[in-house]
Amino acid sequence: MKTFEYARAQSPADAVSRCGPGAMYLGGGTNLVDLMRLGVARPDHLVDVSRLPLDAIEEAGDRVRVGAAVRNSDLAADPLVRSRYPMLARAVLSGASGQVRNMATVAGNLLQRTRCPYFQDVTRPCNKREPGSGCPAIEGDHTNLAILGTSHACVATHPSDMAVALAALEAEVHVTGPGGDRIIPIPGLHRLPGDAPERDTVLEPGDLITAVELPAPPPGASLYRKVRERASFAFALVSIAAVLDIRDGVVAGCRIALGGVAHAPWRAERAEQVLVGGPATGEAFLTAAEAELEQARPLPRNAFKLPLARNVIVRTLEELAS
Ligand SMILES: Cc1cc2nc3c(=O)[nH]c(=O)nc-3n(C[C@H](O)[C@H](O)[C@H](O)COP(=O)(O)OP(=O)(O)OC[C@H]3O[C@@H](n4cnc5c(N)ncnc54)[C@H](O)[C@@H]3O)c2cc1C
Ligand code: SF4
Numbered sequence: 001m002k003t004f005e006y007a008r009a010q011s012p013a014d015a016v017s018r019c020g021p022g023a024m025y026l027g028g029g030t031n032l033v034d035l036m037r038l039g040v041a042r043p044d045h046l047v048d049v050s051r052l053p054l055d056a057i058e059e060a061g062d063r064v065r066v067g068a069a070v071r072n073s074d075l076a077a078d079p080l081v082r083s084r085y086p087m088l089a090r091a092v093l094s095g096a097s098g099q100v101r102n103m104a105t106v107a108g109n110l111l112q113r114t115r116c117p118y119f120q121d122v123t124r125p126c127n128k129r130e131p132g133s134g135c136p137a138i139e140g141d142h143t144n145l146a147i148l149g150t151s152h153a154c155v156a157t158h159p160s161d162m163a164v165a166l167a168a169l170e171a172e173v174h175v176t177g178p179g180g181d182r183i184i185p186i187p188g189l190h191r192l193p194g195d196a197p198e199r200d201t202v203l204e205p206g207d208l209i210t211a212v213e214l215p216a217p218p219p220g221a222s223l224y225r226k227v228r229e230r231a232s233f234a235f236a237l238v239s240i241a242a243v244l245d246i247r248d249g250v251v252a253g254c255r256i257a258l259g260g261v262a263h264a265p266w267r268a269e270r271a272e273q274v275l276v277g278g279p280a281t282g283e284a285f286l287t288a289a290e291a292e293l294e295q296a297r298p299l300p301r302n303a304f305k306l307p308l309a310r311n312v313i314v315r316t317l318e319e320l321a322s
Helices: 012-018 032-038 072-077 079-084 086-093 098-103 106-111 161-169 269-275 282-293 305-321
Strands: 005-008 023-026 045-048 057-060 063-067 172-177 180-185 208-214 221-227 238-247 250-259
Touching (some): 012 172, 012 208, 057 079, 072 086, 086 161, 086 238, 221 305, 250 269, 269 282
Parallel strands (some): 005 045, 023 045
Antiparallel strands (some): 172 180, 221 238, 238 250
């Protein structure tokens, strides 16, 4: 591992002032330190933000504010989160292991990097790691990679379960940085790859996430479901966070976000548009799923994600409707 300097930030402003060129923030380290060991991340300075006073979960009117340094385990166990946003608690608990969740922070989870095998292997080219070097996944192993919103430059997926639930809940990310303070809605934080897959998010250098704010829960029943190769300790092949509000047999409101299928949590807006105002039937759920997945561009080895995603959407909506 390359040598680096380490400093513990005393306040958000102190963190931002320390995070100059060559520096990176350190949350729980469960992703960044792995990438440093692999030689993928090579920071000169680590600015530890895991002990900043950003570790509270607070009620703010009908909203809930979650500090960026809250550990994943604490988020999933919080009574306010469990009662108001059970879908979020379930998404967080479906990720990683108890030990990793005890270390991992909210901000770090959102900003964890793709698990594309070529990205993690410094002996191989990869446009995300080394812009312009190529994307061997397109011709090679793309079994677990994206089918929606891909580009000629990258077909990686975003690995976070939490981010998928936050996209369906329309959470907001609070950021402070050299350019001042701002609020970024999710979806909107993570980018699609386009010509610049090296940029995972819209954050600028030195931007520090300070909190995630959850709006009042949308009306209706909600569910997070994750399909993976084994029961635990695996990233999603396809996951879904869905909220369905049915009144007199008609869909009054619907939110669907998908994970494991795109470079960002994928908000299924086309499916939502098809559903809202129509009947809450299995046939309508299938039509909506197919409308969404029409825009998918699977590769030979991940074409299985198309029927998988369709079935996951339909089955989850059926379960919510019942
Ligand atoms: C074996 C294993 C299995 C896993 N399985 C899953 C899974 O199934 N689902 C899932 O969702 N996750 C999974 N994870 C990922 C795990 O959840 C992430 O490693 C973790 O959430 C990252 O959080 P962290 O605080 O440790 O981040 P770090 O590793 O400390 O940092 C990650 C990134 O966030 C940046 N960062 C950290 N804090 C801030 C901040 N406040 N502002 C701006 N930037 C910041 C860092 O600079 C770095 O770029 C798994 C991890 C492991 C090791
Ligand atoms: S899919 Fe993206 S992350 Fe994977 S090799 Fe291609 S450019 Fe790199």
